[in-house]
Amino acid sequence: MATLVLATRQESAAARLKDAATVAVVALLLGIPMIGLTTVDQGGALRVATRWPALAAFVAACFCGRLLLRYVIDRLRQRRRTREHADTATPNENTAANPWLNRLGWGALAFALLLPVAFSDNRYVVDTATTVLIYVMLGWGLNVVVGLAGLLDLGYVAFYAVGAYTYALLSTQFGWGFWQALPVAGGVTASFGILLGWPTLRLRGDYLAIVTLGFGEIIRIVLVNWTEMSGGPNGITSIPRPSFFGLPFKPPGDAPTFAAAFGLEFSPSHRVIFLYYLILLLALLTNLFVSRMRQLPIGRAWEAMREDEIACKAMGINARNVKLSAFAIGAMLGGFAGVFFAARQGFISPESFTFNESAIILAIVVLGGMGSQLGVVLASLVLVLLPELGRDFAEYRMLLFGAAMILIMIWKPGGILAHREPTLRYLSGSAAR
Amino acid sequence: MSAATPLLRVDRLTMRFGGLLAIDDLSLDVAARQITGVIGPNGAGKTTFFNCLTGFYKPTIGSVRMHHPRHGVLRLEELASHQVARRAQVVRTFQNIRLFPQMTVLENLIVAQHNALQHASRFSLAGLFGLPGYRRAEAAAMGKAIGWLTRLGLIDKADTPAGALPYGMQRRIEIARALCVDPLLLCLDEPAAGLNPRESAELNELLKRLSRDDGIAILLIEHDMSVVMNVSDHICVLNYGRKIAEGPPLAIQRDPNVIKAYLGEEDADEQLPPETTP
Incomplete structure (x- = not known):
């Protein structure tokens, strides 16, 4: 009623x-x-x-x-209603909000740079921040595929896994270093991206999602069962950790070490901090790369493809190349994150690459606001820190997680930062850098 | 190009969807620098005809030959849809407007120049590092887009998301975007649909100028007779997928077959007294 x-x-x-x-x-x-x-009841008789x-x-x-x-x-x-009215009345309001967003971005960067200094004695904080940054990087990679090109990919973790296993195999079998393996792993995952993209060119929306979901599972199941190659469910152990330009993070010994070279007391936290800055660097490069790509013809074609594929074809754009490039570049970025993951953990197994991970990365992109770079950072913070904070009430973690996602979707259905910044403007004179 | 060789020659085009014959043995010449109108009642196969021309459908039988000034004769029915726009420079608009709604008007027009820009960006590498060659190409693309926006009176809206603009303006943006592809033949699918009389009059002017001043051939599907009869040099009338008449506008207006197709037979439509049909 x-x-x-x-x-x-x-x-x-x-x-x-x-x-x-x-x-x-x-x-x-x-x-x-x-x-x-x-x-x-009145003496055995019922009365009203x-x-x-x-x-x-x-x-x-x-x-x-x-x-x-x-x-x-x-x-x-x-x-x-007044808010909506204000939105439609002043379309430039969005641009007015930009300096604020910019400041937020720079503030986040400064915080990220200073975090290990502020928490140098707290390994847990730096470790968690590293995890957040891995997800930020994965989110930025998936943002190319889902946010910009509009191709719903539920198997993104497959590329993460391919990158991680490529580094693990190259380093344990052939003794390759981190920086040597990084570009090769990027190339391998990009080819896997094309491998996935090719048969799915004609699929869209739900159908594409199902195929990518299957692709993610295929990779994981191959890793579990192809024991000779991947070690099966036992995974690959003792993967070499990255060194500081050849100086390993080890207790003082015969060979020169990082601590000895810089005259520092050896501390295991050196490596943790180094890994943190390494992923920060990789993530920043990813961000720079993706935001630059967005302003290039290929990036605009990705977005145009998301908006209307048929119109793209009528404009003479080869939809196949555009889609494959989005898949390849998104996969490559996921592969880079995978290489870092393997180097950081020193041990990988198919356990780390379940559908759950794909779902979290996709949630980061969607909650952050499709196509928004800063939104991905905020969403990764929320999605990684919430379960961490919820450790004290272990059983309710997922409940908390789900409730937070529902609340974000109610308040901000387009994601935390749904605003789209044009790639070039007429009024500012020429193209935005 | 001599007047004898048409820009586009459609020869015995037939498109069959299962049991439905959407286009039946259609032959048509489209002259360069002229406006050719394609009219016909709803469901006559006009849009299907466009889809066959622009590579979105593969015709069951027949050929579409394009006499391209640089590439010679191109068989459009064998090209993929993006190749039709890119190589043959036959560009179309859509009956239900298909813009990139979240992108700004300017971005829409820059996306239309994707191939030139993508070539200049050398697999995005020159673009990534902002090399001078790419920057020049981008400035040229901006110049072309701004030129068309100014001519079509859209320059104030350059930085507005295309989807946020009124319908009539979106129609114009779609034409501006198609023009940015440098068409030799522009196929407009009902460009006047949903326009008010003033906007239709502006469209008439624009189409005439495009064909006369810029030398763009235009193939025009339209229901608004004030537009078609005004601007067309040549009109082709379709009904049930067949060409029932062809000729200059005045002849088409008098053609008994056309009147019958549009208004029905006398006994089928009692409202029309016989004397109104000249």
Whole structure:
């Protein structure tokens, strides 16, 4: 009943009173048998007794409650309407908000640079920040595929896995270093991206999502079962950690070490901090690369493909190349993150590359706001830190996680930062850098 | 190009969807620098004809030959849709506007110049490092886009997302975007649909100028007779996928077959007294 009345729109005080009166009448009708009349056991015989004061209180409560509810709903609705009105009235309002967003971005960067200094004695914080940055990087990579090109990819973790295993195999079998393996792994994952992209060129939306989901599972199952190559479920152990330009992070020994070369006391936290700065560098390069690509013809073609593929073809754009390049570049960035992951963990197994990871990365992109670089950072913070903070109430972690996602989707259906910045402007004279 | 060789020659084009014959044995010449109107009742196969021309459908039978000044004769029915726009420079617009709604008007027009820019960006490497060659190409693309926007009176809206603009303006943006592809033949699918009389009059002017001043051949599907009869040099009338008449506008207006197709037979439509049909 309440929902039925809720759906109609009441504005004036008189209308609200009338609405509340209707509710009160219904409450009265319902209340007479349920509250107003009751049975009393009088010496073995049942007698009907009346409770009119209780009924009156019930009806009054319904009346007042309804009035209050109506008032609150109307206020909220009005606020939303004025906000929407303000949005449409001043389309430049978005551009006015940009300096603020820019400042937020620079602030986040400064914080990221200073974090290991501030928490140099707290390994847990730096470790968690490293995890956040891995997800930021993965989010930026997937943003190319999902946010810019509009190709829903549910198997992104496959590229992460391919990158990680490529580095693990190259380093353990052939003794390759981190920096040597990085570009090769990028190339390998990009080819895997094309491998996935080629057969799915004609698919869109849900169908594409299913195929990419399957692709992610295929990679994982191959890794589990191809024991000779990947070590099967046992994974690959003792993957060499990255060194500081050839100086390993080890206790002092015969060979020169990082601590000895810089005259520092050896501390295991050196490597943690180094890894943190390494992923920060990789993530920043990714960001620079993706934001630059967005302003290039290929990036604009990705976005145009997301908006309307048929119109793209009519403009002479080769949809196949555009889609494959999005898949390849997105995959390559995921592969880089995978290489870092393998180098940081020193041990990888198919366990780390389940569908859950794909879902989290996709959630980061969607919650952050499709195509928004800063949004990905904020969403990774939320999605990685929430489960961490929730460790104390372990069973409720996922509940908390789910509730947070639902709340974000209610408040910001387009993602935390849904604003799209044009890649070039007429009024600023020439193309944006 | 001599007047004898048309820009585009459609020869015995047939398009069959299962049991439905959408286009039946259609032959048509489209002259360079002229406006050719294609009219016909709803469902006559006009848009299907466009889809066959521009590579979105593969015709069941027949050929579409384009006499391209640089590439010689191109068989459009064998090209993929993006090649039709890129190589043959036959560019179309859509009956239901297909812009890139979240991108700004200017971006829409820059995307239309993708191939030139992508070539200049050398697999995005020159673009990534902002090399001078790419920067020049980008400035040229901006210049062309701004030129068309100014001519079509859209320059104030250059930085507005295309989807946020009114319908009539979106129609013009779609034409401006198609013009940025440097068309030799521009195929417009109902460009006047949803326009008010003033906007239709402006469209008439624009189409005439494009064909006369810029030498762009135009193939025009349109229901708005004030547009078609005004601007067309030549009109082709389709009904149930067949060409039922062809000729200059005045002759088409008097053609009994056309009147029958549009208004029905006399006994089928009692409202029309016989004397109104000249």
